[in-house]
Amino acid sequence: MSPHYWRALQGIVTREVLRFLHQRERFLAALVRPLVWLLVFAAGFRAALGLSIIPPYETYITYETYIIPGLVGMIQLFNGMQSSLSMVYDREMGSMRTLLVSPLPRWFLLTAKLLAGTAVSILQVYAFLAIAAAFDIVLPPLGYLLALPALVVSGLMLGAVGMLLSSTIRQLENFAGVMNFVIFPTFFLSSALYPLWKMRESSVTLYQICAVNPFTQAVELIRFALYAQVNWEALGWTTLALVIFLGAAIQGYNPARGFMPRRAQAE
């Protein structure tokens, strides 16, 4: 990577992290949301949801332990949407233009922005895992380290979904509706809160939807990585989804054919 590209990447990541640290409420919200699920929801549902031993687990686990990867995915999903919201805001406020008129290819600028958002999501994830550990919900020590590459892939994929959405949303006001239509179905139609075999017992159709949901694949990738294993199938599907979503997002921000000229027309 040339020094220019490297410096630009550093600059974009630093800006994103600084913005995140300046917005304390966002940091707090990012942690409170999964912690409520972990410490309240999981406690309530522990008895109702019996779990069998399925890979990567080799013994019975508590429900709290089961939903940790799903909540990690939830953090990254919300962060991806938050980044998307901030891109729509930046575009309306103008600061997105500073990025887009930089003397670098647009695909690089958008990918760097995605990496920056992923870095922020990983900070949130490790803060969450540390708090979970403080409540005695611990994972294999090596898993904390080996989960990092999986978190990068899943964070990029979920961030790319957000970026694609940001290129299609014309106004900030439309964002709340999109959040409801994207986040909740994505989260609940996945293996985040219950294993897929349980879903199959209830409905085969819902099971099939859950199985092809890229979020399910991201959660399974994280789940296996936290136990020092690679789920190749999940890695393949998550990477494929990343390539598709990122490609579409780059196309969305293409100055000749993308959504920006159409948006300008609307303005």
Next chain:
Amino acid sequence: MTAPALEIEGLSYGYGRGFALDDVSFRVNQGEFTALLGPNGAGKTTLFSLITRLFEAPRGAIKVCGITMRDHPTKALARMGVVFQQPTLDLDLTVRQNLHYFAALHGIARRDASIRIGEALERLDMAERDGEKVRQLNGGHRRRVELARALLHKPDLLVLDEPTVGLDVPARRGIVEHVHELCRTQGMAVLWATHLIDEVHADDRVVVIHKGRILADGSVTDVNRTNASANLTQTFHRLINQVAA
């Protein structure tokens, strides 16, 4: 012979069926302050979006210092400093953090960037505010920071889209004078979009645009003479009214 800092040839751009820009051509030479004068809705912001490659025109060409924007966008953008009509600073970051971010996007090494930021802020009397969050600055100071930012990479061409909108009279005058000074002392080429005639000096070049078409292009003196007007205000109204009639 040196290439013009900005050369626009036969640029057209349409939204739906209508033309926002229709066969627009003009040049901005090195060391020249060119005012792009037009009423609201004339097509100035669309033209800026094309010059800065926020989007791309299917017809016509844009060259920056002889570099074609369509073929070599990154090289062309590297020679250009931009101040948009909308504020584009991060409100939650400090002045210095904002400028470091921009320097990084232009590949300027951190140590060099620190020196340039110090000098740029000093020139615009903003050195003492470098640690303040942009949110705490007034509109005039924010504009000065944006101007300092646009100059950090030492561009050959500076383009500004109605940069004095929303500023009070002293702040507006300060920015106008500073940019004219840059043309005189540093030989910088400037394209300054405005609808405020009093921002144009007698020795500037002026391009009058209305409804996406260029109505006049030349020195203020020549444009006034061609239109048999005593001053630019008269010329401007005469040209706009001709189109309306």
